[in-house]
């Protein structure tokens with residue numbers, strides 16, 4: 579076995595920086611005093627952040643656990659203009675033309691239950707929007723993630739001290755197949771992986787350990803745990819999908835460059851305190867230039883009846 583540890587992608591390390599840029603982008607995109615739907619809202623962070631600038635917001639998620647938790651959080655904060663309900667993006671329980679803005683953020687469409695039927699989800703988003711309603715989509719930029727090779731291999735760890743090995747491959751059409759294996763305790767691989775210097779986020783969490791297999795890991799050290807598939811969107815394929823669904827003036831751009839540049843220049847420590855200012859500057863520029871590369875994609879499109 580020969581494994582080379584690779585430098586971690588910055589976007590796996592400090593999500594707080596990305597969230598700051600995303601929040602700036604959303605504050606600029608979402609107009610004031612309007613009705614907003616957040617599809618795949620999970621913990622409701624985005625609606626909580628936008629709550630003061632909108633008239634009414636509804637978050638839906640397929641996970642009952644997430645919406646129950648988020649509704650509890652809303653009540654605790656005594657927020658009256660938001661609600662969170664369980665629903666499927668493929669069958670939105672709202673009348674046509676109910677929302678001025680529909681958000682779909684954080685890779686929701688690429689979930690395995692959705693990507694094969696993304697047309698259903700997209701046509702539902704079109705349906706519930708007003709005639710000139712706005713949609714905002716955000717997802718990972720897989721052209722970026724796979725820019726060095728058509729494969730991506732890494733270790734993850736669980737809270738109870740187990741290690742998992744992921745062998746991800748991407749086809750030209752953008753379909754990613756992820757094979758997952760548990761590292762067997764007592765194997766030389768288990769010893770190796772537990773002794774590595776795992777990257778730690780500024781929030782103190784150990785992130786994933788990216789590696790390159792210079793010779794294959796012997797299968798006897800691994801237990802196969804299943805395979806999952808995801809659709810990977812690239813700037814072009816994402817734009818095409820939204821245009822096909824009937825959106826006009828579709829703009830897609832990548833963001834996350836400031837973190838990447840600071841990280842490559844070894845400046846993360848130095849600029850740490852000015853993160854918020856950098857995030858603001860990047861959001862301004864991203865909108866003006868509407869181009870670039872980076873780990874995340876942001877799309878804005880308008881429905882025109």
Ligand SMILES: C[S@@+](CC[C@H](N)C(=O)[O-])C[C@H]1O[C@@H](n2cnc3c(N)ncnc32)[C@H](O)[C@@H]1O
Pocket residue numbers: 617618619620621623638639640641644665666667668682683684685686689691692
């Ligand atoms: C990665 S999270 C993104 C959360 C949030 N939008 C954000 O950006 O922080 C994706 C969410 O999509 C939800 N989801 C997956 N399939 C869904 C579906 N068919 N309908 C509604 N929500 C779905 C998942 O339960 C999960 O909470």
